[in-house]
Amino acid sequence: MEDGVILVDDVHIVPLFDPSHLLKSIRNNLLTKDLSFYKENKKFIAKWDHIISAYTIDRSYNIGILKKLNDFHVIPNKIKKMKVSCCTQVFSKTVAAAFKLCAMFNAGDKTGSTVVPAEALDTCELISFLDQVFDSVNCTLTSSVAGKELKKAVSRHSSHAEFWRKSIDVFRSMEFVPRKSEDRKHPxxxxxWTRPLQGFLHIRRQLLSLGVVKFSSRAFNQDPIENFFC
Incomplete structure (x- = not known):
């Protein structure tokens, strides 16, 4: 079937990659390569260096807008790469807002040189996008966080389906900028990332056709399986 769905005796099997691991893999690639992508026909180039700059300013001037982050989230040789929270807390709405503030105000050092350039808004765009993507594939039946519509359950009238379709195009446009001969543009x-989004679109269609009013995308990630098998 289309979108990677496997049909066995009229049973639809939808292979899904675990979102937490995909998010960590994006982060790990971004540590060593810049990432270009298109969103709404506009090109962006995200750089991990921008995140380091904003974090350094926040710590140096004791601003406190990135207080949730520490060296284990940001500094490449200190990052706890296996810890999911060290990744999701970087790609979050609060960090995106704080990061945008740093970039918009072009914070400078004592010499007047720019520490966080205006182009860092491209990186802010990536942070916001990945935060929304993770929300959409990690939503629950009971969440009611203000301003986080994609964190709510998937339903016929929720914005998940439209967002997933647009996000697939964004991921297809992504390219890492190689720095070494062995670097790949398209790891x-x-x-x-396109596989689970296509998969959730299929799952949504099937569940709605069966009369399911709403469902939790979080129920499809790896945690329930790990918890079941202890």
Missing amino acids: SVLKG
Whole structure:
């Protein structure tokens, strides 16, 4: 079937990659390569250096707008790469807002040189996008966080389906900028992100056709399986 769905005796099997691992893989690639992508026909180039700059300013001037982050989230040789929270807390709405503030105000050092350039807004765009993507594939039946519509349950009238379709195009446009000969422009994680989004579109269609009013996308990630098998 289309979108990678497997049909066995009229049973639809939808292979899904775990979103937490995909998010960590995006982060790990971004540590060593810049990421270009298109969103709404506009090109963006995200850089991990921008995140380091904003974090350094926040710590140096004791501003406190990135207080949720520490060296284990940001500094490449200190990052706890296996810890999901060290990744999701970087790609979050609060960090995106704080980061945007740093970039918009072009914070400068004592010499007047720009520490966080205006182009860092491209990185802010990536942070916001990945935060929304993760919300959409990690939503629950009971969440009611203000300003986080994609964190709410998937339903016929929720914005998930439209967002997933647009997000697939964004991921397809992504390219990492190689720095070494062995670097790949299109590592498997980029295609890996389109699979679960296509899968959730299929799951949504099937569940709605069966009369399901709403469902939690979080129920489909790896945590329930790990918890079941202890």
